[in-house]
Structure formats: C-alpha cells, structure tokens
Amino acid sequence: MSLLNTPFDPAREAALVTGAGNGIGRAIAQALVGEGLRTVFADVDRERVAAAVAASPRPELAVPWVGDLSTREACDALLADAQAAVGQVTHFVHSASPPRRETDHAFAVSRETWQQMHAVNIDAGFHLARELARKLIAAREPGSFLLLTSLHAGTPRNLPHYSTAKAAMAMLVRELAKTFGRFGIRVNALVPGAIAAGGFVADPSLAKHIPLGRLGRSEDLAPMALAVLSNRVSAYVTGAAIVVDGGLSLTNWFDPPELDDL
Numbered sequence: 001m002s003l004l005n006t007p008f009d010p011a012r013e014a015a016l017v018t019g020a021g022n023g024i025g026r027a028i029a030q031a032l033v034g035e036g037l038r039t040v041f042a043d044v045d046r047e048r049v050a051a052a053v054a055a056s057p058r059p060e061l062a063v064p065w066v067g068d069l070s071t072r073e074a075c076d077a078l079l080a081d082a083q084a085a086v087g088q089v090t091h092f093v094h095s096a097s098p099p100r101r102e103t104d105h106a107f108a109v110s111r112e113t114w115q116q117m118h119a120v121n122i123d124a125g126f127h128l129a130r131e132l133a134r135k136l137i138a139a140r141e142p143g144s145f146l147l148l149t150s151l152h153a154g155t156p157r158n159l160p161h162y163s164t165a166k167a168a169m170a171m172l173v174r175e176l177a178k179t180f181g182r183f184g185i186r187v188n189a190l191v192p193g194a195i196a197a198g199g200f201v202a203d204p205s206l207a208k209h210i211p212l213g214r215l216g217r218s219e220d221l222a223p224m225a226l227a228v229l230s231n232r233v234s235a236y237v238t239g240a241a242i243v244v245d246g247g248l249s250l251t252n253w254f255d256p257p258e259l260d261d262l
C-alpha cells in the first residue's frame, strides 16, 4: 500500500473548511473531496459556495453551508450542522477572512472593519477549533487542524487589522498545538506567499521578488495542505508554520547575484 496514495481514511474522517467559497479555502476543500472525504464547505457567500461545491471532483461528498462566521451564533450553528451532515469532524481548515482593502491603513481603518477581521480570523478560529477538539477528545479520536496565517504575521502589510489578526492566529496555532497534542490532535499553520486568489489583488510585477519567478495560485497550496492535514503523512508534525511562497520570504534588500557568466 502506498502511503501517498492513501493519505486519508474516508470511513473515519470528515472535514470542515471555512472560506471554502473562494481562493485557497476552495482549492483545499475541493482537494479534500477529491480524496474521498465528506467535507463541509462553509462561507458567507451563498453563490460562491454553490459554485465551489458544483465544481468539486465529487460534489456528492461536499456539503454547502452559508453563514457569517464573525458571530458566535453562526459558529455554533456551523458546528451543529457539520456534525449532523458529516458526523465527527476530524479535519478542520480555517481559511475564511474578510476582504483586504489597501485603503484601510492605520488612520483609515474603521472600528467595524478592525473587529470583523479579528472576529472571523481569531475569534471564530479559536472557538471552532476548541469546540471541535472537545468533541474529538470525548470520542478519543485523533484530529488535524490547519489555520491559514500569513507572512504578515511577522512583517507589516500596511493593514494593521490584518497583520495583527494573522499574528494572533500564528500564536493560537502554537498554543493549541501544545494543549491538544496529548490527545492526538495536531494543529499547524499554512503560510501562503503572494497568491493570486480573491483576497489578494496581485500585481504581476511582484513576480520579480519571488525566487521561483511567478505569483502563486490556490492550487499551489492545496497539495501541501493535504500533506499537513493527513495523519498518515504528517503524524509527527504539530505547531509548525508551513510556508508555501515560492521563496518570497527570502527577499530582502540584497538582490540575488548576477549570473551572466554562467
């Protein structure tokens, strides 16, 4: 039996992906369905969720769910609906995040925009992860959680509501990994670089800062997400921040060497 051919156990495992209507969350949710896992596609945008489900490799395994995860009530409804639809959720991906607008700099960002960014990223991420872990611990089942953070957890983005939310998520991953580890529940961060998905309006000229020479695509994230989520592939990986950025984070004030004479 090949390890990489059977990363999941669809008889025992099921997934919940937030932000599954678009971009990276959508690509990961579709890839999980492709691996045969029953997967809840959760998002605030009804049409996007319907389209993501319809375009899945196996739509019959995909469960659409629509709600605004900035509220506790919606998070609790999602937990109950997910359990009813797919049973015990063993794999959780938190990719939902409100739009980033370049105009929301430090002097412009409104209180509401600040709160919404933190509510969806950290408050929902914490509540959903903790409640899913409670259920897994009670059932003595292992689990694997993946939170989408950002290079801007550690370097400014000119969007303080966004970078502070991602920095908090990065520490949340480490806190939960340490607390949940003894129960066989792994928690990791996936750190995308410049991914031309919905949440990031990509300027193609950015590619010159990326050692691999191009912007990323959502599909660049999905295979690594599956590898980290899989208890078979990544059984001994927790509290890690897995960077998928084409080398963008290597860029600094030194350009790479000129190699004309090669």
Ligand SMILES: NC(=O)c1ccc[n+]([C@@H]2O[C@H](COP(=O)([O-])OP(=O)(O)OC[C@H]3O[C@@H](n4cnc5c(N)ncnc54)[C@H](O)[C@@H]3O)[C@@H](O)[C@H]2O)c1
Residues within 6 Å of the ligand: 018, 019, 020, 021, 022, 023, 024, 025, 042, 043, 044, 045, 048, 067, 068, 069, 070, 094, 095, 096, 097, 098, 099, 120, 148, 149, 150, 151, 191, 192, 193, 194, 195, 196, 197, 198, 199, 200
């Ligand atoms: N695209 C990038 O370059 C990049 C880089 C670093 C980190 N990330 C992170 O990866 C994740 C996905 O990014 P993306 O570019 O694919 O984003 P995206 O904007 O394409 O998708 C985010 C999804 O979250 C949903 N959403 C927003 N608010 C919600 C709410 N209140 N309740 C439920 N769903 C809600 C949106 O409808 C959307 O479908 C985000 O957490 C983002 O911060 C992305």
